[in-house]
Amino acid sequence: MTQTDTKIRLLDAAESLFSQQGFTSASLRAITTAAQANLAAANYHFGGKEALLSAVLERRLLPLNQQRSDRIDQVLAAATTAGTRPEVEALIRAFIEPTFAFRRDKNGSSEFISIIGRAMTSADPLVRDLFLALVQPLFSQLHQALCQALPQLTPQLIFTRLFFTMGAMGHCICFPGMSQIFNGNSASNPEDDIFMTNNLIRFVTAGLEAPC
Amino acid sequence: MTQTDTKIRLLDAAESLFSQQGFTSASLRAITTAAQANLAAANYHFGGKEALLSAVLERRLLPLNQQRSDRIDQVLAAATTAGTRPEVEALIRAFIEPTFAFRRDKNGSSEFISIIGRAMTSADPLVRDLFLALVQPLFSQLHQALCQALPQLTPQLIFTRLFFTMGAMGHCICFPGMSQIFNGNSASNPEDDIFMTNNLIRFVTAGLEAPC
DNA sequence: GGTCATTTAAAACGAACGTTTGAATTAAGT
DNA sequence: ACTTAATTCAAACGTTCGTTTTAAATGACC
Numbered sequence: 001m002t003q004t005d006t007k008i009r010l011l012d013a014a015e016s017l018f019s020q021q022g023f024t025s026a027s028l029r030a031i032t033t034a035a036q037a038n039l040a041a042a043n044y045h046f047g048g049k050e051a052l053l054s055a056v057l058e059r060r061l062l063p064l065n066q067q068r069s070d071r072i073d074q075v076l077a078a079a080t081t082a083g084t085r086p087e088v089e090a091l092i093r094a095f096i097e098p099t100f101a102f103r104r105d106k107n108g109s110s111e112f113i114s115i116i117g118r119a120m121t122s123a124d125p126l127v128r129d130l131f132l133a134l135v136q137p138l139f140s141q142l143h144q145a146l147c148q149a150l151p152q153l154t155p156q157l158i159f160t161r162l163f164f165t166m167g168a169m170g171h172c173i174c175f176p177g178m179s180q181i182f183n184g185n186s187a188s189n190p191e192d193d194i195f196m197t198n199n200l201i202r203f204v205t206a207g208l209e210a211p212c
Numbered sequence: 213m214t215q216t217d218t219k220i221r222l223l224d225a226a227e228s229l230f231s232q233q234g235f236t237s238a239s240l241r242a243i244t245t246a247a248q249a250n251l252a253a254a255n256y257h258f259g260g261k262e263a264l265l266s267a268v269l270e271r272r273l274l275p276l277n278q279q280r281s282d283r284i285d286q287v288l289a290a291a292t293t294a295g296t297r298p299e300v301e302a303l304i305r306a307f308i309e310p311t312f313a314f315r316r317d318k319n320g321s322s323e324f325i326s327i328i329g330r331a332m333t334s335a336d337p338l339v340r341d342l343f344l345a346l347v348q349p350l351f352s353q354l355h356q357a358l359c360q361a362l363p364q365l366t367p368q369l370i371f372t373r374l375f376f377t378m379g380a381m382g383h384c385i386c387f388p389g390m391s392q393i394f395n396g397n398s399a400s401n402p403e404d405d406i407f408m409t410n411n412l413i414r415f416v417t418a419g420l421e422a423p424c
Numbered sequence: 425g426g427t428c429a430t431t432t433a434a435a436a437c438g439a440a441c442g443t444t445t446g447a448a449t450t451a452a453g454t
Numbered sequence: 455a456c457t458t459a460a461t462t463c464a465a466a467c468g469t470t471c472g473t474t475t476t477a478a479a480t481g482a483c484c
Contacts, residue, residue: 024237038462040464041463048442118333120383121383121387123232123234160394164383164412167380167383167384168383171375172375172376182371182372202422203376203422205422206422207414210414210415239472241470250431250434252434253431253432255473256430257431261472425484429480430479431479434475436475437474437475438471438474439470439473440470442467445466447464447465448462449461449462450460451460452457452459453456454458
């Protein structure tokens with residue numbers, strides 16, 4: 001049982017319990033117990049509870065943001081090659097699809113996604129600022145891309161509507177099993193998730209493209 | 213200083229601190245101190261912290277929901293009189309406008325609104341269920357009304373899109389001073405709030421009316 | 425003014441929290 | 455095998471929490 005093992009088990013346990021109970025309510029005792037580690041291990045490996053949250057966020061969010069950023073760049077590059085404006089739906093899809101795919105594919109990250117769903121509007125400025133600092137560049141990138149796609153709208157209005165988009169999406173990812181309730185299913189399955197994702201994309205695209 | 217005085221001061225202080233710090237982080241000690249009451253007063257007048265939250269929610273939410281419900285009924289009645297279908301925008305406006313007007317008008321309730329913005333997606337099932345039980349009838353009423361307004365869409369799809377609507381709106385009310393950042397203002401003012409409200413109504417109306 | 429219920433007050437309860445300590449244990453390097 | 459660094463462990467630190475208790479103060483009513 002090496003150092004890396006314990007660190008990863010701590011990150012996994014923290015991710016799961018932060019997701020289920022929130023940052024404040026999930027105690028280091030519960031996290032270290034779930035990770036089969038000693039209570040002091042969290043402070044030894046990360047330096048404190050806040051630093052543990054930071055590590056949990058960065059482990060998943062940095063790769064996810066890179067993926068979303070790359071897809072936005074691909075949409076912009078294709079539009080440039082074709083000599084057209086980027087399409088709103090393609091940009092929104094580039095942003096939203098990886099987020100929900102992340103929840104289906106990676107191990108344990110289905111619970112992570114609900115952390116960021118709540119971090120966005122957390123009452124705790126510590127949690128909120130940690131998250132916002134990590135997504136701010138991506139948010140600006142998407143905003144600028146949407147300004148290209150919607151030249152008839154002011155950047156201010158696009159900003160406002162992008163804010164609504166974040167709200168609609170954040171609401172969907174606050175609970176791991178949100179998508180299945182739309183179809184009345186009790187067990188989680190990929191089809192429900194894809195149904196919700198496509199409908200969300202259609203919804204916010206229509207909202208973003210609404211006449212001024 | 214009568215009993216009513218203390219109860220009201222406790223509700224006001226709890227509302228403010230629950231809003232700023234969340235249910236778990238806001239302690240009864242901080243609340244009773246802010247209310248200029250003894251620590252034991254919260255348990256004496258309400259029976260416990262959970263019951264205090266319940267009282268805080270009911271005090272504001274019952275009148276607000278009545279107001280929203282009445283306005284939805286008015287839209288439906290007007291459509292029936294005119295022999296037409298109710299309009300989506302009118303129904304959404306009936307639901308959203310009182311919520312934001314509530315924030316501007318009533319004393320102290322600007323902070324309350326951010327409580328319900330977060331309660332909707334709270335990780336704490338106690339907070340979440342308390343809120344959901346209070347809004348479920350109104351939610352069903354709005355859903356049924358929207359089904360009348362959008363007969364070409366399935367109730368299931370309308371439900372999904374109404375869920376997105378709740379997310380977009382909930383995101384806007386999580387912070388008292390959210391509306392002003394759209395216009396770059398530092399101080400809160402009614403115009404920013406109305407700007408956001410109207411744009412939110414336009415955004416979700418377009419999303420709800422999007423072709424299937 | 426005296427009686428009784430209501431409300432306020434100070435103090436303490438046990439439990440849970442994040443963090444720290446110092447010794448014991450394990451792994452790594454020579 | 456020995457030394458040294460890294461890791462794990464049990465225990466305790468001081469704080470804060472929601473709640474309860476018991477007495478004092480305040481109110482209403484006859």
